Amino acid sequence: MFVLLLCVGMVFLSACSKGIGEEELKQLHTGMTKSRVEEIIGGHGEMIGETNDDNYRTYTYKYQGEKGGYVIIIYETDFNSYATARTVKAYENHDLK
Secondary structure (H helix, E strand, O other), X not given: OHHHHHHHHHHHHHHHOOOEOHHHHHHOXXXXXXXXXXXXXXXXXXXXXXXXXXXXXXXXXXXXXXXXXXXXXXXXXXXXXOOOOOEEEEEEEXXXX
């Protein structure tokens, strides 16, 4: 019984972290918040870089594709703005299928 529950749980969890697909990528645009991006994608990416300068902090995330490839999304936070949310500055498609 335990093994059956474990298998069902693993299938459920793998379905939750499907990755980004072409349809989700089409919905992304600059200025979108990180929370909205991850709501569309249905999961979190892996932070692979962070830089700071006098006015901005930039974060680079990698999101795995649901059928291969990946997308890099660069977010930034403006230190001079009252809004501190990370917003999309740019994104790159790397052989997303």
